[in-house]
Amino acid sequence: MRIAVLGLNHGYTFAQQAKKMEGITLVAVAGNNASARERVKELDIPLFEDYKELIDTCLLDGVIITLPNHLHKEAVTYCADKGLHCLVEKPIADTTDAAREMIAYAREKQVKLMVGHHRRFSAKINHLKHLLESGVIGDLVGVNMMWVLAKDKDYYKEAWRVKAGGGPLLINGIHDLDNLLYATNLNIESAYATSRNKIRGLEIEDTVTAILEADDGTVIQYFLTDGVPSPWSYEFNVRENPVYHYYEEDCYYFFGTKGSLAFPSFRCYQYSEGEYGWKHALVEQHFPPAATVDPIAAELQHFVNVLKEEEEPRVPGEAGLRTLEILEAINLSIQEKRRVTLRESKGGNPEKN
Known part of the structure; x- marks a missing residue:
């Protein structure tokens, strides 16, 4: 299968994987900055400044689009x-309206549209x-999620990031948010949030x-910051990307x-059979996954299978839209x-309440 990668920031990882895969x-x-011009030397393939x-x-048979979010709709439309x-x-996409238009256009043109939520290919997330x-x-009652780390101080020197x-x-x-939806199958009904x-x-x-509140009564609390030194975040805890330091948290x-x-960690705490309540000791069990995989490599292999018409996209446009709807709310x-x-x-929009 013949593919191209548009954008060489995160797209660089896809490009490196593609060079190694059979x-x-x-x-x-495609890329138009100094970083792209440097990275293409290692890839040893043509670089286009204009993706069109x-x-x-x-x-080509397929295209991987890692351009800035506001260009996703334009690029998908052009490829379709x-x-x-x-x-x-x-x-x-950058908005749910744009996402819906992309999904409808891909369907009209009879092309496959897959969204790069690569953690759905993680062995740990699937476990x-x-x-x-x-x-x-038992029945899920609540979820507590944290993403807390400190990004490099130079990170926000790029204009689009501010x-x-x-x-x-x-x-x-x-x-x-996508991990939450995929792992729990919850239908989120409402959101209340604050930022600083x-x-x-x-x-x-x-x-x-x-x-976040789900229609079955489950409540989710999510705290996120990228300006606090901390070991509690997906990147630091799952050991899937060697770029990040690992902390056993x-x-x-x-x-x-x-x-x-x-x-x-997959530590599970329950009471022994026949016991229940705070006067009894909890029993700790571990349920570790049997194996690990590189989720980016697994995602790329799946996309190849989609191009060969051997599989349907595991993360179709509708799944990406649902996650974006919650973020928009x-x-x-x-x-x-x-x-x-x-x-x-x-396809409804968030309503104010």
Whole structure:
């Protein structure tokens, strides 16, 4: 399968994987900054500054789109017009309206649209999903999630990162929200959230607290910040990317009627059979996953299988839209300082409440 990668920030990881994999040829990449020009030397393939020229010039089966979020719709539309299947990096788009238009256009043009929520390919996330669905902790009552670390001080020197959508909620928080939806199958009904910029004083947020309510009564508390030294975040705890230091800590906690489960240690606390209540000692068990995989490599292999028409996208556009709807509800709640309810109708917009 012949593919191209548009954008060489996160796209660089895809490009490196594609160069190593059998059954796939990386034809060209698109990028227009000094970093892209440097990275293409190692990739040893053509670089196009204009991604549209690349699409017009090269013979391709599919395209991986890792351009800035506001360009996703334009790029998917351009590729769909050429009959090219797309893997578009998360979030699917910068707004839910754009996401819906992308999904409809891809369907009209009969091309596959897959969203790059690569953690759905993580062995640990899939093991978590299996444990929760098995009922090991009973009916889910609540979830506590944290994403707390300190980004490099130079990170926010890029202009787009200090504008709306450039903060940690959309860039990083959307991963945690998608993990939540995928692992629990919860249908989120409402969000109440607040954000602050106390740490850096920039226009965009550096701290967010959100309370989410599901239609089955489950309540989720989520705290996110990228300006606090801390070992409690997905990147630091799952050991899936060697770029990040590893800390043997947990970042998610799941509370059920029969027990509680921590992730990614998979420590589970329950009472012994026949015992219940605070006067009894809890029993600790471990349910570690059997294996680990590189989720980016697994995602890319799946995309190749999609191009070969051997599989349907595991993360279709509709899944990416659902995650973005929740994030959009959180943002609206922050702006309006009120609880926001998501409409039950398919494709509905958040309603103020």
